Amino acid sequence: MTLLQTRTAALILALAGALALGGALASQYWIGLVPCALCLVERWPWRAVIVVGLIAASLPPRAGRWALGIGLIVLLASTALGAVHVGVELGLWKSPLPECAAPPLGTGSIAERLAAMPLRPAKPCDAPSYLVPGLPVSIAAMNLIWSVVVFLALAVYLACSRGSRR
Numbered sequence: 001m002t003l004l005q006t007r008t009a010a011l012i013l014a015l016a017g018a019l020a021l022g023g024a025l026a027s028q029y030w031i032g033l034v035p036c037a038l039c040l041v042e043r044w045p046w047r048a049v050i051v052v053g054l055i056a057a058s059l060p061p062r063a064g065r066w067a068l069g070i071g072l073i074v075l076l077a078s079t080a081l082g083a084v085h086v087g088v089e090l091g092l093w094k095s096p097l098p099e100c101a102a103p104p105l106g107t108g109s110i111a112e113r114l115a116a117m118p119l120r121p122a123k124p125c126d127a128p129s130y131l132v133p134g135l136p137v138s139i140a141a142m143n144l145i146w147s148v149v150v151f152l153a154l155a156v157y158l159a160c161s162r163g164s165r166r
Contacts, residue, residue, distance in 0.1 A: 006064035007057045009157055013071050014053025016150045020143065021046040027131055027139060036125040037099035038085045042143055045078035049150075068158060075151040082144030089128040089138055100125035 024043055027033045049071055056067035088095045123129075128138035137145075 002061060005161065006059075006061045006068070009068060009154070009161075010053045010056035010064055012053075013068065013150070013154060014050045014057070016146075017046045017049030017053060020146055020150075021050065024139070024143075027129075031131070033129045033131070033139070034123040035129075036123040036127070037097045038081070038088065038095060038125045039123075039129075039140070041097070042078065042081045042085060042140070045074050045081065045147075048074045049078070065158065065161075068154060072151060072154055072158070075147055075154065079144065079147040079151055082140060082147050085125065085140040086138070086144050088125050089140055091126065095125040097125065 021043055024035070024039070024046075028035055052067055052071045052074060056064040056071065059067055084093075084096065087093050088100070094100075128140065130136070131139050131142065
């Protein structure tokens with residue numbers, strides 16, 4: 001694998017991470033969709049993918065290939081988080097994060113209950129957000145699909161370029 005091929009693959013990986021993270025931030029700040037706690041956790045692997053891609057682009061081909069292998073592991077984690085979130089949205093299991101549950105307000109007067117409420121209402125993790133009206137694919141499902149696509153593309157690239165190592 002040549003230096004140019006490794007750098008191109010690494011920069012494409014970083015771009016894929018930037019597209020995923022940029023899409024999530026755009027839907028939050030421009031469209032106004034409120035992310036849930038799982039949505040926020042799902043952004044971390046994409047940040048790591050960007051960093052891994054940029055590091056791999058700066059390394060020699062052999063080391064860059066190892067860094068791209070680390071990118072596969074990070075993408076696998078992103079896929080797992082996406083699958084967990086889609087399962088929560090479909091009601092297959094409860095969210096592993098306590099932030100996704102309604103806060104216990106306890107007992108007491110109405111004033112005490114209001115004081116115990118969070119300042120900003122949290123979006124429950126089992127309430128899917130849809131980016132495209134009429135398309136029954138939630139943002140969590142889009143993240144899962146994008147994670148799988150990028151993982152498979154990188155895995156195929158690394159497998160096909162394996163014989164051409166230098």
